[in-house]
Amino acid sequence: xxxxxxxxRHLVRRRGQEARLRCSPMKGHSHVxxxxxxxxxxxxxxxxxxxxxxxxxxxxxxxxxSAEFPKEGPSILRIQQVVRGDSAAYFxxxxxxxETQYFGPGTRLTVL
Amino acid sequence: xxxxxxxxxxxxVQEGEDFTTYCNSSTTLSNIQWYKQRPGGHPVFLIQLxxxxxxxxxxxxxFQFGEAKKNSSLHITATQTTDVGTYFCAGEKAGANSxxxxxxxxxxxxxx
Numbered sequence: 001x002x003x004x005x006x007x008x009r010h011l012v013r014r015r016g017q018e019a020r021l022r023c024s025p026m027k028g029h030s031h032v033x034x035x036x037x038x039x040x041x042x043x044x045x046x047x048x049x050x051x052x053x054x055x056x057x058x059x060x061x062x063x064x065x066s067a068e069f070p071k072e073g074p075s076i077l078r079i080q081q082v083v084r085g086d087s088a089a090y091f092x093x094x095x096x097x098x099e100t101q102y103f104g105p106g107t108r109l110t111v112l
Numbered sequence: 113x114x115x116x117x118x119x120x121x122x123x124x125v126q127e128g129e130d131f132t133t134y135c136n137s138s139t140t141l142s143n144i145q146w147y148k149q150r151p152g153g154h155p156v157f158l159i160q161l162x163x164x165x166x167x168x169x170x171x172x173x174x175f176q177f178g179e180a181k182k183n184s185s186l187h188i189t190a191t192q193t194t195d196v197g198t199y200f201c202a203g204e205k206a207g208a209n210s211x212x213x214x215x216x217x218x219x220x221x222x223x224x
Binding site: 033035040041042043044045048056058091093100101102103104105106 | 153157213216
């Protein structure tokens with residue numbers, strides 16, 4: 001059973017470009033969570049999704065950030081018009097029904 | 113909002129010494145989870161505690177959930193260099209839609 005997959009593992013963008021981060025949950029997991037981790041910081045919750053639904057987006061910045069988890073395909077975290085402050089590691093986690101979260105390897109985003 | 117605190121952020125021990133760290137929540141939790149993240153890696157689930165006063169052991173690691181379900185401890189007996197990493201606690205508030213609030217973590221270094 002493959003674990004949570006995230007791609008790309010490393011992403012470099014220039015200011016103003018768009019970043020798309022993908023997350024494929026573990027097989028059988030219908031809950032996906034996105035977290036952001038800054039250097040020397042803990043994990044900051046961003047958004048919680050189930051298939052086709054956003055359950056909790058209280059941690060998402062109001063502008064430029066969006067997330068989706070379509071019926072088919074991976075969950076996508078999209079950052080429009082990236083700024084240097086968006087540079088961070090973005091982790092996705094998945095779980096079966098409201099249980100332990102299993103983390104993917106993360107996407108390290110660098111904004112030049 | 114809910115806060116989960118881990119202090120200090122760094123601790124250095126000599127190999128073979130015991131190590132204990134604490135996690136405190138500003139609110140009562142339905143459960144608490146502990147994760148370990150190696151440098152450059154992603155968080156890996158260690159344990160979940162649900163019951164008041166619960167104690168669980170994993171080899172040299174002992175986890176405890178406080179009676180009031182607002183704090184937790186992690187104790188490592190006779191540390192080894194393989195214990196190096198950042199240990200995060202994460203609390204789930206009752207009725208919080210499975211949203212985890214992470215502490216900032218404690219980074220443990222072990223001198224051989």
